[in-house]
Amino acid sequence: MCVPVRKPGWVSSRRLFEQKLSDLHKCGNLIQIKQVHAQIIRAHLHHDPYVVPKLIAAFSLCRQIALAVKVFDEIPEPNVHVYNAMIRAHTQNSQSSQAFATFFNMQSNGVLPDNFTYSLLLKACLGKTWFHVIQMLHTHIEKCGFCSDIFVPNALIDSYSKCGPVGVSAAKKLFMVMGVRDIVSWNSMIGGLVKFGELGEARHLFDEMPERDFVTWNTMLDGYVKAGQMSEAFEFFQRMPERNVVSWSTIVSGYSKAGDMEMARMLFDKMPVKNLVTWTIIISGYAKKGIANEANCLYDQMEEAGLKPDDGTIISILAACAESGLLRLGEKVHASIERNRYRCCTEVSNALVDMYAKCGSLDEAYKVFEGIRKKDLISWNVMLHGFATHGHGEKALQLFARMKKKGFSPDAVTFIGILCACTHAGLVEEGLHYFQSMDREYGIVPQVEHYGCVVDLLGRGGRLEEAFRLVNSMPVEPNAVIWSSFLGACRVHNAVDLAGEVLDHLAKLESSNPGNFSMLSNIYAAAGNWESVANMRLKMRSAGMQKASGASSIEVNEEVHEFKVFDESHPQSDKIYHMIGKLNQDLKRVGYVPIVR
């Protein structure tokens, strides 16, 4: 008898292919996926309803949504599994509207959605604007009876819980009528309550629920942290039966946000397991407070421990650097990016541009900006603000023109940059022109922030009467920022009577801000009205107010130097004052007249 002889490798290579196919959706390596894709085509499996969803999932995991769509488009009659895979891919790649487009496409092709379809669509509904869509899906779900699958109502509670207080009430209603609840239902409900400040009610559910896991405890802990109730948070943290890396990171982040870096550091040093998120929290915490040496040191330690910063780490630390001007750390992060990867995503580049601009390296900011291949609206806005805050009004306006030419339409944030640019460059008429064009040409209704910019624009330009008229005729309620900006203009232009009137408004809005009172007191002093100065000071003292003195800081060679008004504590104080004197002389020579106080 003749037994067919197989080559020894034949069975194993086929098994290997099957293995690769079954794990394909978990594969994160694009080259491997492409190889398996080629094998799939050779094996004529590229229309196979079991293989196609896995292939779509794999491409989606590698953020290759275009390839996923290509695979999908080649399927003549996709079934519900294939549609679901495509909806999931769009959602994972933050393409909510495409996820819904796929859903509508599926319905018009007569393919009936299943319970998975609805859970996946609900994941695409992020935030306030989606409330009515979630309601619509909710109605569909009830009609089709998909609530019997616990994943579906859980997904509903989760989505409702993330879209504002109104959503939370809807989630509560659903939670109440659910016949069966699992731990995820309770956790999602508590998460929603915590997110929108209903801490008491969250705690009530926490106490009431039959069993709790890490997520339950950590969600509740985060609630105390986000509410700024750190003593309650710490007490809760100590009471926890078990703590994992998320519990420790949450409490560290709480102290870090509260500015208590000593406590944050103590807990950070004590925690048994640290991951990238933990390091991000502690480094950003130090960086935000401007504690450069600790931030730099820990960043090095993180890299020495073999951890490579990801997008979250980079964006978070760069934002912290931008806030307090830590150029050295920002540069260090930039160096890591260049060392670890070939190209960075737009979000990371935007954070770099912002960091360089806020740290004063405008040239470097512009270099990074020019290098961004796929600029988005935020890229343009960030660069525009960079030019604006450094007084390069013309450059900012040129950039605005270039941005429009490239087909970007400005948003509300763009106009804050434009108005700010005009203010800092003294372009009052241009600023007013742009302000008027907002609604007229671009359909953007000015917000209180925009009015703030214009009040500043007019105020600094000495057109106090116009600014005052604008404040009084604004369609939105003027806030404390508007009035204090106006008060600043009164000081510059010695408008004593107007200032007194402004303070009355301010006192109503933020009665306890000593800055406002001391500003008015300075205005009276400048006008020589010493009786009013004494009066103001007396008022402040009897209210127990003390104005914290402002300070500026700069980082030179990894050391932060801080300066206050009339400060002589710096070792090189003499040299510094000498330089200030020289600068003042230079300024006077070019026509600048300083305010005499």
Place this chain on the structure above:
DNA sequence: GTAGGGTTAG
């Protein structure tokens, strides 16, 4: 279903 994340007037 839980921890870190980009632009915004004084």
